[in-house]
Amino acid sequence: MSGWYPHEGYRKAIRALIARGLLPANTRLTTDPFHIVGLPNQAITRCRQRSLQQTTGHRGRKGDPLYGIRKLLLMVAERLDHRGRQRTHQALKAGDPCDEVFECWQAKEETRSILKTTNPQIAA
Incomplete structure (x- = not known):
């Protein structure tokens, strides 16, 4: 690539x-794809931490919406069950006022979908 x-x-x-x-x-x-997907995962973590700091004035703590879903954001979307998807969307709605974390999460999933394709025109 x-x-x-x-x-x-x-x-x-x-x-x-x-x-x-x-x-x-x-x-x-x-x-390899593992390391490529690692880059968006790092971006999600940094963005989530920055957003938490800006909105709450402190590092993530138990009870902070984005802190509670930090592991879910790094999971592969298709491995999330209904409850996981629901928790993720509720936390993003409550704790991500500018949709920055959501956009990083979408970019990670898009990167994964590009890596899974066998069509070189789509991957380019």
């Missing part, structure tokens, strides 16, 4: 190996 690269340290090491002739010059950098 063009545009998705490993951590900068790995990328530098691979480029150094190419420069020394230890890897072929046409070596392509790729990243």
